[in-house]
Amino acid sequence: DAGVIQSPRHEVTEMGQEVTLRCKPISGHNSLFWYRQTMMRGLELLIYFNNNVPIDDSGMPEDRFSAKMPNASFSTLKIQPSEPRDSAVYFCASSLALLNTEAFFGQGTRLTVV
């Protein structure tokens, strides 16, 4: 398997624009996580899905953030409108929906909002 695939790897956008980050989890994994990496908070869990259903979105910082998982092989994280403070690296990870199993991460999307 190619692992968790995220696109784009880098995104530069202007403040106020809509940004969509994409993720393809590992085939067969039924849990998917979106994380944001910042210096202050490390890897911050934004939202996670089990079997395409959002289970916990309490980490989503504001209503400007939304995430979807229309099927088992695709998820999106959308920011609308984007702001400079959203600049960070966003990671997607997937795992089996079992206790005590590790998650596998994609390479991340570095978002810069100017």
Added chain:
Amino acid sequence: DQQVKQNSPSLSVQEGRISILNCDYTNSMFDYFLWYKKYPAEGPTFLISISSIKDKNEDGRFTVFLNKSAKHLSLHIVPSQPGDSAVYFCAASANTGNQFYFGTGTSLTVIP
């Protein structure tokens, strides 16, 4: 609020010596702990884990120790190698779900 804390942002160690990375947690429901390693421009990769029924788990040069009463775990790398230079994240999960909570990371530099 940060439920998993890594209070040392950075650590430098000489090649061949032991590296000790520390992690503290606040949630007593956490029962599974993991360490991830991250190189620049890459995603974190799983390194080693430990369940709360154990107090030690070893994998080659890497050993994780868990002190449940102190809510503290540590990762020992011995001997340290230059290729170990990376950011190390501690993570935890509870038996109420499979989401992971991460610390802020410790940047390890192993000096040749």
